[in-house]
Amino acid sequence: MSAPHSPRLDRLDALRGLWMLWMAGFHFAFDLAHYRLIEANFYTDPLWTTQRTAILSGFLFWAGLTQGLVSSPRFWRRWAQIAGAALLVTAGSALMFPRSWISFGVLHAFALLLPLARFGLARLSSTLLLVLAGLCVALPMVVQHPWFDSRWTYWLGLVTHKPVTEDFVPLLPWAAPLILGLxxxxxxxxxRFLAGPVPFGHRSGLFQCRALGRWPLSFYLLHQPLLLGLLHLYFAAAA
Structure with missing residues (x-):
């Protein structure tokens, strides 16, 4: 059964907006480390790897929650925007990082998982979904094979080692938080919780996050160029 069409849920938008600000702060710290303005290892330090996991899990969970709560008549239009943005990320990363370009990152994962959730997973019982979420987490730990290490197959997530790429969000285990959102x-x-008003009133920062949370794709595509632009202005002023 498909979810009924509903108006926007302010609390869900506010939570998504908070996550977007967290993501922007994380990426800004990454940029500072890239330009050696701070010392931080985003690949092995648990302080940063744990944050990446939490941020990505949150966005996937909100996406699953949205698919379970709201049926939008503009689904395919939205999907086309995400898929197109994923292709742009692939093309742009190939120019910037020819040895580690992104073939299956976060936007690619969303482009795959959203139709899967809407037209397949949403039809399953909650018990079966919970079992499936557990399998999504467990399978990459116990099933690995060199055949999945190819760029054509590593999107499944059953790799023997993490590929050299700037962003990697495979189907397994990352389908799990989206399934839990469903x-x-x-x-x-x-x-009932999400249908309530945003706490602390219209003048609170949380309420402002509600407006931001309505534009996740635009924010995702624009925030890094803006942050990098600010850093370049800083370097130009300091020169």
Whole structure:
């Protein structure tokens, strides 16, 4: 059964907006480290790797929650925007990082998972979804094979080692938080909570995050160029 069409949920938009600000702060710290303005290892230090996992899990969870709560007549239009943006990321990364370009990053994962959630996973029972989420996490730990190390197959996630790429969000295990979002959307308590007003009133920072949370794709595509532009202005002023 498809979810009924609903108006925007302010609390969900506010939570997504908070996550977007967290993501922007994380990426700004990454940029500072890239230009050696701070010392930080984003590849091995748990302080940063844990944040990446939490940020990405949150966005996938919100996406699953949205698919479970709201049925939008503009789904395919939105999907086409995400898929097109994923292709732009691939092309842009190939120019900037020819040895580690992005063939399956976060936008590619969304382009694959959203139709899968809407037209397949949403039809399954909650119990089966929970089992499937557990398998998504467990399989990459126990099933690995060199055949999956190819750029054509590593999007499944059953690799023997992490590929050399600037962003890697394979189907396994990253389908798990989206599936959990679908399950959470079925609880009446979740629906009541998200249907309520944003806490602390219209002048609070949380309420402002609500407006930001309505434009996740635009924010994702624009925030890094803006941050890098600010850094280049800083270097130009300091020269």
């Amino acid at each position: 399950v959470a959307a079925r609880f009446e308590r979740t629906r």
